[in-house]
Amino acid sequence: MTALLKVEGLTIGFGNAAPVVDDVSFSVDPGETLALVGESGSGKTLSCRAALRILPAVAQVRGGAVMLDGPDGPCDLMGLTERQMCYVRGNRVSMIFQEPMRSLSPLHRIGNQVIEVLRLHGTAKGQGARKRVLETFERVGFKDPERIYGSYPFELSGGMRQRAMIAMAIVGKPDLLIADEPTTALDVTTQAQVLGLIKEIQHETGMAMILVTHDLGVVANMADSVTVMNRGRVMEAGPAPLVLGSPQHGYTKELFAAAPMIPESSEQKAKDDGRDYILEMRNVSKTYTLKGKAPWHPKEHVYAVRGIEFGVERGKTLAVVGESGSGKTTCAHMALGAEWADPGAEILFKPEKGAEAVNLQELGSADRLAFQRKAQMVFQDPYSTLNPRMRVKDALCEPMEIHGLGTHGERIERATEMLRWVGLSENMLTRYPHAFSGGQRQRLSIARALMLGPMFLVCDEPTSALDVSVQEQVLQLLEEIRDRLNLSYMFISHDLAVVARIADEVAVMREGLVIEQGPPEALFYSPQHPYTKALLAAQPEPDINRPIDLQTVSQGAGKPTTWPEAFRFDDVTIPPLLETSPGHKVRCHV
Amino acid sequence: MTTLPDGRYIDPKPYEPDTGAEARHAELDMPNWMLVWRRFREHKLGLISGLFLLISYVMLPFAGFISPYTANERAPDHLYASPQGIHMFHEGKLIGPYVYPISAEVNLETFSWEYTPDYENPARLNFFCEGSYYKLAGFIKTNRHLVCAPEGATIFLLGADRLGRDVFSRILYGAQLSLTVGLVGISVSFLIGIVLGSIAGYFGGFLDWIINRVIEILRSLPELPLWLALSAAVPSHWGPVSVFFIISIILGILDWPGLARAVRSKFLSLREEEFVRAAEMMGAKPSRVIRKHLLPNFLSHLIASATLSIPAMILGETALSFLGLGLRAPAVSWGVMLNDAQNLASIEIYPWTAIPMLPIVIVVLAFNFFGDGLRDALDPNRA
Numbered sequence: 001m002t003a004l005l006k007v008e009g010l011t012i013g014f015g016n017a018a019p020v021v022d023d024v025s026f027s028v029d030p031g032e033t034l035a036l037v038g039e040s041g042s043g044k045t046l047s048c049r050a051a052l053r054i055l056p057a058v059a060q061v062r063g064g065a066v067m068l069d070g071p072d073g074p075c076d077l078m079g080l081t082e083r084q085m086c087y088v089r090g091n092r093v094s095m096i097f098q099e100p101m102r103s104l105s106p107l108h109r110i111g112n113q114v115i116e117v118l119r120l121h122g123t124a125k126g127q128g129a130r131k132r133v134l135e136t137f138e139r140v141g142f143k144d145p146e147r148i149y150g151s152y153p154f155e156l157s158g159g160m161r162q163r164a165m166i167a168m169a170i171v172g173k174p175d176l177l178i179a180d181e182p183t184t185a186l187d188v189t190t191q192a193q194v195l196g197l198i199k200e201i202q203h204e205t206g207m208a209m210i211l212v213t214h215d216l217g218v219v220a221n222m223a224d225s226v227t228v229m230n231r232g233r234v235m236e237a238g239p240a241p242l243v244l245g246s247p248q249h250g251y252t253k254e255l256f257a258a259a260p261m262i263p264e265s266s267e268q269k270a271k272d273d274g275r276d277y278i279l280e281m282r283n284v285s286k287t288y289t290l291k292g293k294a295p296w297h298p299k300e301h302v303y304a305v306r307g308i309e310f311g312v313e314r315g316k317t318l319a320v321v322g323e324s325g326s327g328k329t330t331c332a333h334m335a336l337g338a339e340w341a342d343p344g345a346e347i348l349f350k351p352e353k354g355a356e357a358v359n360l361q362e363l364g365s366a367d368r369l370a371f372q373r374k375a376q377m378v379f380q381d382p383y384s385t386l387n388p389r390m391r392v393k394d395a396l397c398e399p400m401e402i403h404g405l406g407t408h409g410e411r412i413e414r415a416t417e418m419l420r421w422v423g424l425s426e427n428m429l430t431r432y433p434h435a436f437s438g439g440q441r442q443r444l445s446i447a448r449a450l451m452l453g454p455m456f457l458v459c460d461e462p463t464s465a466l467d468v469s470v471q472e473q474v475l476q477l478l479e480e481i482r483d484r485l486n487l488s489y490m491f492i493s494h495d496l497a498v499v500a501r502i503a504d505e506v507a508v509m510r511e512g513l514v515i516e517q518g519p520p521e522a523l524f525y526s527p528q529h530p531y532t533k534a535l536l537a538a539q540p541e542p543d544i545n546r547p548i549d550l551q552t553v554s555q556g557a558g559k560p561t562t563w564p565e566a567f568r569f570d571d572v573t574i575p576p577l578l579e580t581s582p583g584h585k586v587r588c589h590v
Numbered sequence: 591m592t593t594l595p596d597g598r599y600i601d602p603k604p605y606e607p608d609t610g611a612e613a614r615h616a617e618l619d620m621p622n623w624m625l626v627w628r629r630f631r632e633h634k635l636g637l638i639s640g641l642f643l644l645i646s647y648v649m650l651p652f653a654g655f656i657s658p659y660t661a662n663e664r665a666p667d668h669l670y671a672s673p674q675g676i677h678m679f680h681e682g683k684l685i686g687p688y689v690y691p692i693s694a695e696v697n698l699e700t701f702s703w704e705y706t707p708d709y710e711n712p713a714r715l716n717f718f719c720e721g722s723y724y725k726l727a728g729f730i731k732t733n734r735h736l737v738c739a740p741e742g743a744t745i746f747l748l749g750a751d752r753l754g755r756d757v758f759s760r761i762l763y764g765a766q767l768s769l770t771v772g773l774v775g776i777s778v779s780f781l782i783g784i785v786l787g788s789i790a791g792y793f794g795g796f797l798d799w800i801i802n803r804v805i806e807i808l809r810s811l812p813e814l815p816l817w818l819a820l821s822a823a824v825p826s827h828w829g830p831v832s833v834f835f836i837i838s839i840i841l842g843i844l845d846w847p848g849l850a851r852a853v854r855s856k857f858l859s860l861r862e863e864e865f866v867r868a869a870e871m872m873g874a875k876p877s878r879v880i881r882k883h884l885l886p887n888f889l890s891h892l893i894a895s896a897t898l899s900i901p902a903m904i905l906g907e908t909a910l911s912f913l914g915l916g917l918r919a920p921a922v923s924w925g926v927m928l929n930d931a932q933n934l935a936s937i938e939i940y941p942w943t944a945i946p947m948l949p950i951v952i953v954v955l956a957f958n959f960f961g962d963g964l965r966d967a968l969d970p971n972r973a
Contacts, residue, residue: 235600239598243598387886
């Protein structure tokens with residue numbers, strides 16, 4: 001069989017620098033899925049873009065051929081004119097991008113954007129084209145294609161937009177679909193459904209696919225063959241079962257070792273009674289009031305968090321898991337007193353065991369400053385968490401400066417010590433943040449949080465922007481520091497595998513409510529709630545024999561009103577959080 | 591590409607795990623201003639303009655020394671004298687820089703002054719000579735000039751105006767006011783713009799609303815009549831220096847809304863950055879957050895936008911003075927000089943009276959190129 005797309009010896013570079021894609025070769029057979037796996041900066045996206053000749057203007061292709069097989073034999077895409085290339089794009093090869101928010105034009109209706117593909121290529125016109133678009137909409141799982149046709153991107157959720165993107169990509173019936181991290185920006189349950197959809201469509205139409213991803217779990221679920229890239233070179237390539245089953249190359253092995261996984265066995269930990277909470281949230285709600293559509297309309301209320309009751313134990317980690325919009329970040333902000341909860345809430349902070357608890361809701365400004373010394377936050381985005389105009393030295397010393405602690409010398413001394421703790425060297429003190437990689441910046445951010453000697457840290461998705469291998473290192477560092485300083489963490493995450501590793505207790509949130517809470521063993525091995533089950537089922541595992549169970553995902557991933565009777569809730573009736581077994585709580589009707 | 595029998599390929603190069611020691615290059619350790627300077631150097635037009643502006647401003651205190659005459663020194667016999675060239679060779683002989691003395695005559699048909707050079711008696715220029723008294727840099731009283739007219743001759747490089755004053759000298763003296771009016775005005779507008787803009791952007795809410803409405807009202811007023819009204823309110827008996835300050839402050843007061851808006855929108859976006867949140871959660875007070883985190887992050891952009899708005903100030907001063915409502919004689923500025931060129935007829939006969947337009951055009955262009963170059967160099971979106 002001739003390969004549909006064959007990339008040979010592709011070399012791409014910027015300016016005079018060494019090539020960023022170096023002698024890369026891969027090929028896709030018709031109907032097959034090739035996964036290009038690698039961490040950020042490995043050159044996987046550039047290689048794909050080179051195939052469609054949509055590289056940034058400053059990138060130069062220094063060598064190699066991209067052969068696309070067609071009715072009249074293979075032809076080299078590098079040698080085509082721009083006009084011929086336009087025919088190839090969208091008609092024979094199409095692409096899905098990572099950010100569904102940004103890849104659709106906000107000013108045009110979805111239908112118009114999709115029909116444009118047909119119009120540009122002259123494939124279909126008028127009513128015929130419209131019919132074909134509507135059919136495609138139905139194909140990608142839109143219940144009401146007519147309504148989607150006339151709606152604007154902002155009316156759709158992330159998952160819906162990605163479906164619309166898929167519709168746009170497949171409406172021209174291409175032979176090859178290039179999907180560049182199509183699900184990275186989506187919630188895990190949505191990701192599972194979108195992946196399922198792509199697979200189904202591929203099965204039906206027999207189109208080939210190049211899937212660019214960093215997630216080995218996605219690869220295991222989707223790919224027939226795998227190409228692993230690192231620093232612009234192909235490290236290992238071959239059929240998926242072989243590469244995933246017994247990786248040979250050092251880098252591939254490392255990548256697999258770093259991939260977080262929900263552990264197989266469930267070891268029950270001994271439960272000690274009389275929990276000593278460092279931070280306890282009781283009856284915490286947060287309602288945002290929005291202006292109505294017009295002055296005479298009533299104001300709208302958004303219930304970001306509804307009646308949270310949980311606590312972080314001293315020296316332990318409480319993980320809060322949920323999809324975007326579930327209220328977990330609001331929770332984190334309230335736990336640090338950065339946002340006020342609705343009246344009636346109690347957020348109790350107990351600095352020492354047996355000490356008087358202070359209610360964050362009633363703190364005066366002096367007490368607040370004292371509290372801020374003991375509770376700090378680690379942020380999500382390593383690129384915006386450090387001020388680009390401040391040297392590392394200044395950024396690290398800033399907390400002590402704000403609190404007026406120590407002399408200049410003492411601050412520097414402490415900063416040096418903290419740098420050593422997080423595994424960076426002290427000669428980095430005079431550098432600016434732009435000299436650091438994502439992982440190093442997250443280390444700096446942790447070092448800054450430790451400067452004041454806190455006892456409670458809130459980590460808001462500290463690893464979600466990092467590569468797997470770096471994520472592993474940062475998690476290790478967090479664990480190390482927790483044990484060394486007896487810190488307590490509130491760990492916000494959307495990734496169950498990360499949580500499984502670090503948490504002592506897990507709370508799963510959905511629409512501002514905790515729907516299930518318990519120790520990770522209980523939660524992961526006997527999940528009670530359909531949403532928890534869906535989350536677990538949707539988690540892609542880097543094991544080719546454990547595909548995503550779409551049935552379970554679809555049962556729990558929908559709106560809370562579609563859940564089974566016992567768990568259903570809406571704005572009015574909310575079932576209570578019941579303790580089903582010691583320490584394990586589920587929100588269900590009795 | 592070597593493939594194993596089972597269809598897989600393994601990179602033959604020995605693999606070294608990434609130790610996290612990233613490739614070091616000097617650029618990473620550079621402070622921001624050095625990176626900006628390196629990018630700015632690439633922008634040749636901006637660089638040249640910057641140099642020109644630097645020289646112009648450095649020259650200001652020494653304007654009196656460079657110019658052969660003082661600003662209001664009259665040559666009653668040389669009204670509307672035409673520009674004189676400086677020559678080196680006289681009848682094939684090098685005698686150094688010299689001018690031909692000119693003598694005036696009234697053409698009774700056109701009723702205009704006509705000048706005839708005396709080609710017989712070349713007059714060599716004097717250097718470092720003594721002329722009229724002026725104050726160097728505003729303090730040191732001296733009468734030393736770089737160059738002055740020889741006995742019995744004049745040196746009007748760009749001609750003389752209707753009172754027989756040297757246009758070239760007056761342009762140099764005028765630069766002292768015209769170039770600094772922009773700086774004073776921009777400082778005023780910066781002060782107001784940054785303070786109000788940051789309050790609006792950082793605190794939001796009602797304050798933001800008030801400031802925005804003030805901006806909108808100020809922007810809705812027609813600019814020229816407002817200038818006129820404000821400058822008409824300046825008492826006419828005030829000295830030239832106080833009028834100058836009032837004019838620049840008026841220009842500044844009317845210029846700040848644009849800047850305040852830029853500051854506000856920048857604040858709104860920067861406030862969402864995590865490092866700002868981090869500082870707030872550490873307990874930093876608003877003033878500290880603004881000073882340490884927000885302002886440094888876009889001060890460079892402010893500087894660029896300031897460079898781009900100085901020309902507007904210079905043009906504003908010129909426009910006001912041209913209309914006779916800005917600076918008034920005996921103060922010398924480019925606008926005041928152009929005020930003399932209001933008469934179309936006199937421009938037709940003595941075109942050199944309109945020459946002060948030239949430095950205005952050049953300086954405004956230079957500021958624009960310089961600001962453009964700065965903005966490009968500071969643009970973080972450029973990879």
